[in-house]
Amino acid sequence: MEYAxxxxxxxxxxxxxxxxxxxQRTGAGDKTAFEKLYRRYARPVFGLALRRLGDRGRxxxxxxxxxxxxxxxxxxxxxxxxxxxxxLYGVARNAIVxxxxxxxxxxxxxxxxxxxxxxxxxxxxxxxxxxRVHRALETxxxxxxxxxxxxxxxxxxxxxxxxxxxxxxxxVKTRTRAALAHLAEALEGELE
Amino acid sequence: MTxxxxxxxxxxxxxxxxxxxxxxVHELLLEVGPPAELPPRLAQxxxxxxxxxxxxxxxxxxxxxxxxAAAVAAAAFGGGYAAGTSHGMxxxxxxxxxxxxxxxxxxxxxSSDAAGNxxxxxxxxxxxxREHGYYELFVIEKGKPSYPCTGFRMTGSQTTVxxxxxxxxxxxxQLAVTxxxxxxxxxxxxxxxxxx
Numbered sequence: 001m002e003y004a005x006x007x008x009x010x011x012x013x014x015x016x017x018x019x020x021x022x023x024q025r026t027g028a029g030d031k032t033a034f035e036k037l038y039r040r041y042a043r044p045v046f047g048l049a050l051r052r053l054g055d056r057g058r059x060x061x062x063x064x065x066x067x068x069x070x071x072x073x074x075x076x077x078x079x080x081x082x083x084x085x086x087x088l089y090g091v092a093r094n095a096i097v098x099x100x101x102x103x104x105x106x107x108x109x110x111x112x113x114x115x116x117x118x119x120x121x122x123x124x125x126x127x128x129x130x131x132r133v134h135r136a137l138e139t140x141x142x143x144x145x146x147x148x149x150x151x152x153x154x155x156x157x158x159x160x161x162x163x164x165x166x167x168x169x170x171x172v173k174t175r176t177r178a179a180l181a182h183l184a185e186a187l188e189g190e191l192e
Numbered sequence: 193m194t195x196x197x198x199x200x201x202x203x204x205x206x207x208x209x210x211x212x213x214x215x216x217v218h219e220l221l222l223e224v225g226p227p228a229e230l231p232p233r234l235a236q237x238x239x240x241x242x243x244x245x246x247x248x249x250x251x252x253x254x255x256x257x258x259x260x261a262a263a264v265a266a267a268a269f270g271g272g273y274a275a276g277t278s279h280g281m282x283x284x285x286x287x288x289x290x291x292x293x294x295x296x297x298x299x300x301x302x303s304s305d306a307a308g309n310x311x312x313x314x315x316x317x318x319x320x321x322r323e324h325g326y327y328e329l330f331v332i333e334k335g336k337p338s339y340p341c342t343g344f345r346m347t348g349s350q351t352t353v354x355x356x357x358x359x360x361x362x363x364x365x366q367l368a369v370t371x372x373x374x375x376x377x378x379x380x381x382x383x384x385x386x387x388x
Contacts, residue, residue: 031293034237034293035237038237038238039237042230042234042235042237043227043228043229043230044227046228046230046234047227047228050228055376056231057373057376058376059228060231060234061371061382063234064234064238064292065292065382065384067237067238067292067293068291068292068293068295071292071293072290098382099382126224129220129223129224130224130225133220133221133224134224134227137227148221149226151195151200152195152221152222152226153225153226158200173201173202174202176200176201177201177202177203177214180201180214180217180218181210181213181214183217183220183221184213184214184216184217187217187220
């Protein structure tokens, strides 16, 4: 069957296009869909890799390998087996595991005391949550995303955020609330 | 700095259920922290070289994709998939390799001499120039890089190296390019390209 990208579909390549659809289009050789996936997921993939590998160089390698794998294997994706985000997460995780195995450094000594750090299951769950939240952030309008970034991850007070952005304090609060509502919508199922 | 939800978010006019939803998002944002900043060079998506619509029936997909990819790689470097001549070498086969979408390579294999030396010419496009490491071409055996062919560094966006190996390359042999990073990725390195 011949696959072609009809011109009428181009406007649908905006925010409403699902991950599954983009993966399928990528599998059919649609580079616009691939680029869209990259823009959506590059930061979550890089963040996940950085969190797991703790090294920017290897995280960059993992990011590149992830999207090389996406390009190579997108045609194997089947939406009947699940949504696109977990599939992409799996591809990224495999690329990161490969980077982990590629390390030549000897493993660290086994500590005498039990570690208080999160165990593998907790880490995996935390990684998946961060993946979802960071992916959801990419769906926000830019003006909401910048308010969230400054309000939550800088040392600025809300008044200072307002000053930094040159907007009234009330607008900062309005945008924060709107952004949280949008994120809640995007994270449906994550909020139990 | 602490971020008490009630002070941070205006909840006037919201139902208790909606307030609880927003508060959970508020907690999640504090829990997961900021997303990582992409290095500038990775901010833009890689251009998928050779990405195009290739109509073919599903049962022939692998074969057609192989031929198409080989043709794309060969065409990208001004060569041909069929036998020809390159720098005085009689080319008997061309193997295409692909990594990330913009990363392609074409290996031209020449005729072996009486002693069994086989000349080859590898042209690689799109791999990053790396200061602390090098690339290496391998023959894949049992899914792993086994027989080294040659090592090289990228000198620009496209690099060509010529070398000989003391064996013949059977048609269909799988090849891979690995990256070996000193002190971080041990030999034979991690695979960055595979034959298609």
